[in-house]
Amino acid sequence: MNKIIALLFILISLQLQASTEDYECAMSGMTYYPVQKEISLDPRILFQSYAFDEKTIQGFKDLPPYLETKTGEKIMLKLLNINEGQMSISQAMFTPITTLNPNTDYYLNFQRANQNKKENPTRYNYEKEESVRIVWSTTNVKDFVSHNNKLEINFEKTKVEWYGCGPSANAIFSVKNTIDREVWYRTELVDLETGETSTYILHTRENKLYVGHGMCGGAFTYAKTGIYKVRITPMNIDGELLRTTDWFKYESPFVG
Numbered sequence: 540m541n542k543i544i545a546l547l548f549i550l551i552s553l554q555l556q557a558s559t560e561d562y563e564c565a566m567s568g569m570t571y572y573p574v575q576k577e578i579s580l581d582p583r584i585l586f587q588s589y590a591f592d593e594k595t596i597q598g599f600k601d602l603p604p605y606l607e608t609k610t611g612e613k614i615m616l617k618l619l620n621i622n623e624g625q626m627s628i629s630q631a632m633f634t635p636i637t638t639l640n641p642n643t644d645y646y647l648n649f650q651r652a653n654q655n656k657k658e659n660p661t662r663y664n665y666e667k668e669e670s671v672r673i674v675w676s677t678t679n680v681k682d683f684v685s686h687n688n689k690l691e692i693n694f695e696k697t698k699v700e701w702y703g704c705g706p707s708a709n710a711i712f713s714v715k716n717t718i719d720r721e722v723w724y725r726t727e728l729v730d731l732e733t734g735e736t737s738t739y740i741l742h743t744r745e746n747k748l749y750v751g752h753g754m755c756g757g758a759f760t761y762a763k764t765g766i767y768k769v770r771i772t773p774m775n776i777d778g779e780l781l782r783t784t785d786w787f788k789y790e791s792p793f794v795g
């Protein structure tokens with residue numbers, strides 16, 4: 540039974556590594572960014588939660604996570620903002636309260652509300668075929684430099700797919716990224732019928748950006764009809780915002 544539970548946890552974690560349209564109907568899940576191991580001395584740390592773990596994100600307001608070195612030095616993380624997705628996911632962005640030491644390994648730790656022991660978060664390592672601790676290694680650079688001219692984002696199409704638990708509905712964008720470091724995509728979606736605006740940080744999957752939701756969760760939802768517009772601001776893992784795209788306008792994916 541324990542092996543079955545462990546396997547289910549790994550499968551959930553694998554799903555949560557992809558874009559938000561890829562969520563399965565699980566009870567909970569957490570993912571952590573950046574994915575790349577190398578970070579600067581002033582990075583941004585992004586938590587993403589699914590379903591029951593959304594309350595973990597809210598709990599960080601009172602019980603923030605922290606980074607810890609092998610020697611036991613702890614660096615608390617300061618909460619910058621929380622983005623609440625429109626369908627069962629949330630994310631929280633943090634920054635260290637002090638500049639990190641260069642050429643040092645930092646392990647991510649946190650404690651869930653109403654629990655007395657710390658969490659040792661992991662992600663699945665495909666090469667080792669096992670879950671490993673979340674650890675980042677600093678360089679001797681305070682901030683990474685990004686280049687706008689190495690990014691190109693284009694609207695491709697809208698798409699709806701139907702599954703047993705419900706539909707997946709997305710606007711799909713192609714991303715040409717020749718930056719040699721991880722990039723996040725701050726995405727603003729506006730429902731032009733209601734004026735409702737929602738913002739969420741997305742991540743690409745196979746050079747595609749999916750603005751919408753999967754069958755059980757996602758950053759954005761759509762009505763059966765209506766017009767939407769979206770703009771995307773790439774950002775590096777230090778929180779530096781790059782050039783924002785123009786607004787892309789399109790019908791709800793459920794139309795046609």
